[in-house]
Structure formats: C-alpha cells, structure tokens
Amino acid sequence: MNIELSNKTILVTGGAGFIGSNLCEALIEKGNKVVCLDNFATGKRDNIKEFLKDTNFILIEGDIRRLDDCLKATKGVDYVLHQAALGSVPRSINDPITSNDVNVSGFLNMLVASRDNGVKRFVFAASSSTYGDSESMPKVEDIIGKPLSPYAITKYVNELYADIFSKSYGLETIGLRYFNVFGRKQDPNGAYAAVIPKFVSQLMKGESPVINGDGNYSRDFTYIDNVIQANLLSLVTTNEKAINTVYNVAYGDRNTLNDLMRYLKEFLSDFDSKISSIEVVYGPNRVGDIPHSHASVDKAKQRLNYNPQFTLQQGLKEAVKWYWENL
Numbered sequence: 001m002n003i004e005l006s007n008k009t010i011l012v013t014g015g016a017g018f019i020g021s022n023l024c025e026a027l028i029e030k031g032n033k034v035v036c037l038d039n040f041a042t043g044k045r046d047n048i049k050e051f052l053k054d055t056n057f058i059l060i061e062g063d064i065r066r067l068d069d070c071l072k073a074t075k076g077v078d079y080v081l082h083q084a085a086l087g088s089v090p091r092s093i094n095d096p097i098t099s100n101d102v103n104v105s106g107f108l109n110m111l112v113a114s115r116d117n118g119v120k121r122f123v124f125a126a127s128s129s130t131y132g133d134s135e136s137m138p139k140v141e142d143i144i145g146k147p148l149s150p151y152a153i154t155k156y157v158n159e160l161y162a163d164i165f166s167k168s169y170g171l172e173t174i175g176l177r178y179f180n181v182f183g184r185k186q187d188p189n190g191a192y193a194a195v196i197p198k199f200v201s202q203l204m205k206g207e208s209p210v211i212n213g214d215g216n217y218s219r220d221f222t223y224i225d226n227v228i229q230a231n232l233l234s235l236v237t238t239n240e241k242a243i244n245t246v247y248n249v250a251y252g253d254r255n256t257l258n259d260l261m262r263y264l265k266e267f268l269s270d271f272d273s274k275i276s277s278i279e280v281v282y283g284p285n286r287v288g289d290i291p292h293s294h295a296s297v298d299k300a301k302q303r304l305n306y307n308p309q310f311t312l313q314q315g316l317k318e319a320v321k322w323y324w325e326n327l
Contacts, residue, residue: 006031014084016043064106070113088192092151103154126175127155149288179250183224215258223315226308250295
C-alpha cells in the first residue's frame with residue numbers, strides 16, 4: 001500500500017524497540033525527519049545503528065518518566081508515534097509499580113509535552129489486553145471486559161487519558177490496540193521474550209519449546225508490516241471520524257499455539273530438516289493470560305482504509321528467514 005507521508009518531523013518514543021525501530025525505518029524511507037526517544041531499558045542499539053549516520057535521524061537518550069525529556073523530544077515535532085512502554089503481562093505481575101510508572105505516568109508526561117509543544121497528532125500503542133475477561137468474539141472496540149493484569153490496566157488507562165486530552169485540550173489522538181505483533185528485530189532473549197521469537201530461537205538451537213497450557217489458546221498474530229501500515233494511515237488520515245478513537249490492529253484471524261508451532265517447524269525445516277522432528281513440551285497456563293484473542297478490524301478498514309497484507313503464514317515465512325539470517 002502506497003501511503004503518502006513525507007517532509008514531516010515525527011517523534012517515535014521507544015524508537016529503539018522492536019516496533020519502534022521498524023517505524024523509524026519506514027518513516028525515514030519516506031523522507032521524513034525522525035526523532036527517536038529511548039532509554040534502552042528494553043530497546044536495542046543494534047536496532048537503530050543503521051540510522052545513526054542519517055541526517056534525518058536524531059537519537060535522544062531519555063526517559064518518558066521525566067517530563068523534561070518528553071518536552072525536549074516533542075519540541076518542533078509534527079506527530080508522535082508513542083511506542084515506549086514496559087510490555088509483558090508477567091513482568092507487570094512481578095513488578096506492577098514500575099509498569100505503572102512507565103506505562104501510565106510516562107504516558108501522561110508524553111501527552112502533556114505533546115500538548116504544550118503543539119504536536120498535531122498523538123498516535124499511541126494500545127493493547128488487545130484491554131479486552132480482559134470479555135468473552136465476545138471477535139473483539140470489537142466498544143466491548144471490553146475487566147482487565148486481567150496490571151499491564152492491561154495501564155494500557156486501558158492510556159486510552160482514558162488520551163480521550164480526556166482530546167476533549168479537554170484538542171490534542172488529536174488515535175490508539176492502536178495491537179494484537180500479538182511479531183516480525184524482524186523482535187528480541188528472542190530475556191525472561192519476557194515474546195512467544196514467536198522465543199520459539200524460533202529454541203527450534204534453531206534444537207531445543208524443545210515449552211507451550212503454556214495445552215496449546216489450544218488462540219491469538220490473532222499480527223505481522224509487523226500490518227502494524228506499520230496502521231500507524232502511517234493514522235498519521236495521514238483527514239477523516240474527522242477517524243481521530244480521537246481506538247482501533248484494533250491485527251490481521252483479523254486466529255490461530256492456536258499448536259497451529260503456530262506447526263507452521264514454525266514447517267518453515268524452519270526449509271533451512272534445517274532436523275527441526276521438523278523436535279518435540280514440544282507443554283507446561284502450566286500463565287497467570288493473567290487471555291485464553292482466546294481474535295480481532296475485528298472492520299472499524300480500521302472503514303475509517304482508516306486499513307488493509308492488512310500479511311497473514312500469519314506469510315508473516316512467519318518472512319520472520320523465520322530474517323531470524324535465520326540474523327541470529
């Protein structure tokens with residue numbers, strides 16, 4: 001999809017992270033000036049090293065928990081793509097205070113700085129965790145349940161704050177509820193690594209991956225290029241009904257963890273045939289996990305002209321190739 005967006009100054013918070021660095025790359029390629037704000041708590045310098053010599057890329061090492069850093073980063077900026085957060089449901093259960101400090105207080109700092117520096121539009125990473133214990137399927141934006149983790153609470157509070165800043169101060173906001181994003185540059189290491197890069201890394205090493213539960217939990221796995229498309233469309237839309245609201249960002253399908261494992265083994269076997277015979281281990285369910293997640297993307301299609309290009313299988317083939325060449 002060809003999206004016209006050039007000659008703008010755009011701040012990407014968490015720009016050294018998985019999603020943030022991919023957004024930085026897409027924006028630079030389109031001829032924009034990109035400001036990256038990151039404290040490298042979870043972001044990686046390797047993710048942005050190729051941009052550091054580019055005159056259209058500015059790195060600010062700072063923390064969204066400090067208002068002064070947020071004010072510095074938003075000065076002279078047209079748009080903000082706010083990706084900075086402490087992700088992971090288990091992390092938030094283990095340390096709810098830090099998750100709240102970053103995800104709520106840091107988010108509020110960014111809203112205040114964007115308001116005070118006259119940012120035109122604030123697009124932020126929301127989360128499918130906001131649906132909580134709602135059993136309705138597929139998930140539609142205006143039907144949510146009670147949160148199942150501190151992380152989910154923080155991401156819902158973000159939506160409430162954004163709504164208030166739209167109504168009280170006229171700041172244009174758009175929230176994008178990401179559903180299980182995966183793809184190039186996603187870190188396979190660490191205690192809170194996402195499931196796809198973790199599984200890929202384990203299979204490549206000949207290790208048995210551990211699936212939480214019986215493998216029948218399902219997710220709407222979403223390839224990174226679909227997410228990039230949704231962010232760019234959120235910046236360029238002139239449809240008044242498209243702003244000051246939230247959208248699901250997903251492919252609009254769901255696959256079980258057993259499905260996922262089957263695809264990964266199949267695609268990785270193209271590089272190493274021994275991977276196809278690796279046994280999978282099943283462990284206990286994780287506290288705070290939603291059993292099933294499936295997004296309706298009708299609202300994003302209608303208002304943003306969102307048209308996700310990558311199915312799970314297509315995205316996995318791209319991701320597996322990237323990991324094989326880079327791990």
